Amino acid sequence: MPENSTPFPSASILGYPRIGRRRELKKAVEAYWAGRIDAAALDAAAKDIQLATAKRLQELGLTEPAAVPGTFSFYDQVLDTTAHLGAVPGRFGKLLNDQGQLDIDGYFTLARGTKEQQPLEMTKWFDTNYHYLVPEIGPETAFTLASSAKVDEFAFALANGIETRPYIVGPVTYLLLSKASDDAPAGFAPLSRLEDILPVYVQLLGKLAEAGAAWVQLDEPALVVDQDTPAAEIEAAVARAYEVLAAADNRPQILVSTPYGSLEGQLGTLAATNIDALHIDVFKGPVPAAAALAGLGNKTLVAGVVDGHNIWCNDLAASAAKLDQLKGAAGKLAVSTSTSTQHVPHDVAEETQLPQQLRSWFAFADQKAVEVTTLASYLADPGSAKAAIDEATTVIASRATADGVRRAAVRARTAALTGADFTRSDYTVREAAQEEALHLPPLPTTTIGSFPQTSEIRSARARNTKGELSDGQYEQLMKDEIKRVVDLQEELGFDVLVHGEPERNDMVQYFAENLEGFDVTVHGWVQSYGSRCTRPSILWGDVTRSAPITVKWAEYAQSLTSKPMKGMLTGPVTILAWSFVRDDQPLGETANQVGLALRDEIADLEAAGIKVIQVDEPALRELLPLRKADQADYLKWSVDSFRLATAGAADSTQIHTHLCYSEFGVIIDAIDGLDADVTSIEAARSRMEVVHDLESHGFGRGVGPGVYDIHSPRVPGEDEVTELLSTAVKHVPSRQLWVNPDCGLKTRGYAETEGSLRNLVKATQAVRAGLLQAAQ
Numbered sequence: 001m002p003e004n005s006t007p008f009p010s011a012s013i014l015g016y017p018r019i020g021r022r023r024e025l026k027k028a029v030e031a032y033w034a035g036r037i038d039a040a041a042l043d044a045a046a047k048d049i050q051l052a053t054a055k056r057l058q059e060l061g062l063t064e065p066a067a068v069p070g071t072f073s074f075y076d077q078v079l080d081t082t083a084h085l086g087a088v089p090g091r092f093g094k095l096l097n098d099q100g101q102l103d104i105d106g107y108f109t110l111a112r113g114t115k116e117q118q119p120l121e122m123t124k125w126f127d128t129n130y131h132y133l134v135p136e137i138g139p140e141t142a143f144t145l146a147s148s149a150k151v152d153e154f155a156f157a158l159a160n161g162i163e164t165r166p167y168i169v170g171p172v173t174y175l176l177l178s179k180a181s182d183d184a185p186a187g188f189a190p191l192s193r194l195e196d197i198l199p200v201y202v203q204l205l206g207k208l209a210e211a212g213a214a215w216v217q218l219d220e221p222a223l224v225v226d227q228d229t230p231a232a233e234i235e236a237a238v239a240r241a242y243e244v245l246a247a248a249d250n251r252p253q254i255l256v257s258t259p260y261g262s263l264e265g266q267l268g269t270l271a272a273t274n275i276d277a278l279h280i281d282v283f284k285g286p287v288p289a290a291a292a293l294a295g296l297g298n299k300t301l302v303a304g305v306v307d308g309h310n311i312w313c314n315d316l317a318a319s320a321a322k323l324d325q326l327k328g329a330a331g332k333l334a335v336s337t338s339t340s341t342q343h344v345p346h347d348v349a350e351e352t353q354l355p356q357q358l359r360s361w362f363a364f365a366d367q368k369a370v371e372v373t374t375l376a377s378y379l380a381d382p383g384s385a386k387a388a389i390d391e392a393t394t395v396i397a398s399r400a401t402a403d404g405v406r407r408a409a410v411r412a413r414t415a416a417l418t419g420a421d422f423t424r425s426d427y428t429v430r431e432a433a434q435e436e437a438l439h440l441p442p443l444p445t446t447t448i449g450s451f452p453q454t455s456e457i458r459s460a461r462a463r464n465t466k467g468e469l470s471d472g473q474y475e476q477l478m479k480d481e482i483k484r485v486v487d488l489q490e491e492l493g494f495d496v497l498v499h500g501e502p503e504r505n506d507m508v509q510y511f512a513e514n515l516e517g518f519d520v521t522v523h524g525w526v527q528s529y530g531s532r533c534t535r536p537s538i539l540w541g542d543v544t545r546s547a548p549i550t551v552k553w554a555e556y557a558q559s560l561t562s563k564p565m566k567g568m569l570t571g572p573v574t575i576l577a578w579s580f581v582r583d584d585q586p587l588g589e590t591a592n593q594v595g596l597a598l599r600d601e602i603a604d605l606e607a608a609g610i611k612v613i614q615v616d617e618p619a620l621r622e623l624l625p626l627r628k629a630d631q632a633d634y635l636k637w638s639v640d641s642f643r644l645a646t647a648g649a650a651d652s653t654q655i656h657t658h659l660c661y662s663e664f665g666v667i668i669d670a671i672d673g674l675d676a677d678v679t680s681i682e683a684a685r686s687r688m689e690v691v692h693d694l695e696s697h698g699f700g701r702g703v704g705p706g707v708y709d710i711h712s713p714r715v716p717g718e719d720e721v722t723e724l725l726s727t728a729v730k731h732v733p734s735r736q737l738w739v740n741p742d743c744g745l746k747t748r749g750y751a752e753t754e755g756s757l758r759n760l761v762k763a764t765q766a767v768r769a770g771l772l773q774a775a776q
Contacts, residue, residue, distance in 0.1 A: 006215065011335050013340070014308060069340075255278070268292060275299065316392040346365050512538075514547075623638065687724070720759075
């Protein structure tokens with residue numbers, strides 16, 4: 001332990017929302033990208049957010065030194081670590097400036113790409129709706145301390161009177177989350193570069209110590225996941241990493257945090273190292289046996305007893321009981337959240353439009369900080385927390401009997417389900433019926449659903465909400481936009497069209513606003529990736545549909561064209577994954593309730609003449625449990641809920657689904673099990689990696705691996721799309737292939753969208769011609 005050590009705070013959190021209470025960071029970053037502000041203004045906006053966050057957390061009771069985590073990021077915490085390590089993939093050329101630093105423009109280049117280079121691949125952060133940018137590491141990747149951001153952020157807060165706890169992704173997790181670079185030899189594992197990155201971590205720790213940091217937080221969530229890398233190899237890497245870092249001559253005290261689940265086998269390994277504090281998630285994971293904690297000695301054990309991932313108020317009595325079990329297990333016991341609270345909104349007190357009873361059930365980031373301080377006071381003096389514990393117990397009890405939490409008719413319907421409700425006809429029967437109904441060409445083209453949501457669309461929605469625009473006027477504006485989108489697709493030459501979804505604020509919230517059992521927030525924004533924010537809906541009661549939701553829009557759009565028009569629905573798993581979901585019953589029961597509501601919607605779409613219906617499940621991989629022993633049960637209920645939603649469709653109705661930004665090979669059996677007629681999958685940013693999984697699995701139905709990465713502003717050229725599509729044709733039979741973007745186009749502008757889609761159609765025509773020529 002370093003000399004003159006500062007005790008670890010009795011109450012802290014692992015992280016806090018970093019976008020600003022009114023999305024100030026999003027607005028500043030996007031203004032910088034657009035050239036409306038310069039780097040100095042961007043930096044000033046960031047400092048305002050950092051200082052406001054630190055002061056707010058102190059107001060909420062996190063007043064001890066290092067209690068406030070320094071988890072700010074301009075884009076992504078994994079990208080921050082890449083920047084600090086200088087781990088720039090060779091394909092980007094020279095991004096480090098003359099001072100050997102990755103400046104803000106180089107940083108954003110990795111995130112957003114260039115005209116010539118695709119950005120770093122993006123995928124899900126463990127079992128959350130947050131996305132991170134995947135590092136690309138090879139044998140020749142050079143590592144150097146190429147950013148001073150963490151040091152500068154700490155120094156700024158300290159100069160303003162607040163001693164924070166700097167945060168960075170730990171070395172083992174960083175390498176386990178990395179992918180081998182394109183030029184790496186077969187079988188290369190990024191974890192083999194551990195010895196090469198540790199000196200940079202040591203250098204960074206030294207810089208932080210020199211700046212006055214008493215503690216640093218190294219995040220190692222990959223240790224709670226069953227990895228493909230052998231456990232013994234990971235154990236050796238953990239032991240070596242923290243042997244080196246703990247032995248550094250000049251360093252802050254080290255907290256290793258392990259959020260998102262039970263640490264299990266690696267607990268003893270970390271406890272045996274010379275780190276100074278260890279965080280474990282005892283909200284999602286069980287309280288470890290005393291023997292597993294024996295190696296902690298005089299270290300601080302940081303108990304993550306408050307859920308950082310969902311919004312329900314903490315059962316303080318249950319948490320206090322867990323803390324009682326952990327007393328005496330280490331030199332000191334401290335209280336924290338299970339994960340960073342970046343996954344929840346800022347403050348439930350701002351949601352004044354919600355009923356008071358409903359609000360009393362929730363704890364957003366600010367309320368979670370208070371829960372942590374309450375439990376820390378319990379450790380010091382149990383009597384001091386009695387009133388708060390009793391109040392939490394009363395609130396939790398009130399949920400069980402509140403109107404709408406349980407609906408007899410909904411429960412009777414799910415109880416009556418049989419195997420036949422989850423099964424369609426054999427695919428060969430459906431395929432023949434759909435060919436006769438749709439008459440599509442080889443390599444049919446379509447988009448995923450949404451088209452750009454212009455400022456005019458957003459303004460119309462806001463004015464309609466405020467009563468400044470009548471429902472009739474609003475509906476006409478939406479119809480005008482739908483016609484524009486349909487006409488554009490006709491002009492471009494697409495085969496299966498979409499209506500563009502101008503009436504939808506969000507692919508989940510739109511349904512939440514039209515289903516019983518949900519409520520929505522006004523200020524409940526959370527970060528999905530970079531500057532992209534979402535407002536998760538709150539699923540608190542039994543779910544039912546009182547009227548059709550999408551039918552009038554799809555029916556109108558179909559009236560404008562003779563080509564097939566897709567009905568667009570969000571699937572049950574994605575509605576759950578992108579909402580804050582009730583925690584008082586199994587997720588599978590809730591998913592079936594949503595599935596039945598969607599089943600009714602599909603029936604109404606068919607009755608309106610819609611022959612193609614897409615049920616999006618981009619989050620199928622997202623909720624997959626991190627431990628393999630728990631995955632089979634999840635995959636069964638998640639697949640079943642999709643099949644329940646779609647199994648009532650006629651053989652001639654073509655059911656599509658869509659998945660994005662996940663490691664699809666892990667769940668290829670589940671994707672197959674969905675039994676969708678066509679599955680569109682993200683593939684452009686990963687350069688068609690998924691087609692190898694499809695080929696080896698023998699995937700036998702329609703599939704559209706994306707050829708246009710919509711999460712970057714760049715416009716892919718016709719040659720680039722042709723190359724991606726040609727790769728797909730080599731691995732998947734052409735009769736199965738569809739051509740589509742990676743995801744919906746909501747966040748893009750019309751100029752880049754039109755250019756990209758035009759190139760997509762031209763590339764498809766070229767590859768079609770080649771296939772026809774080869775067949776002659």
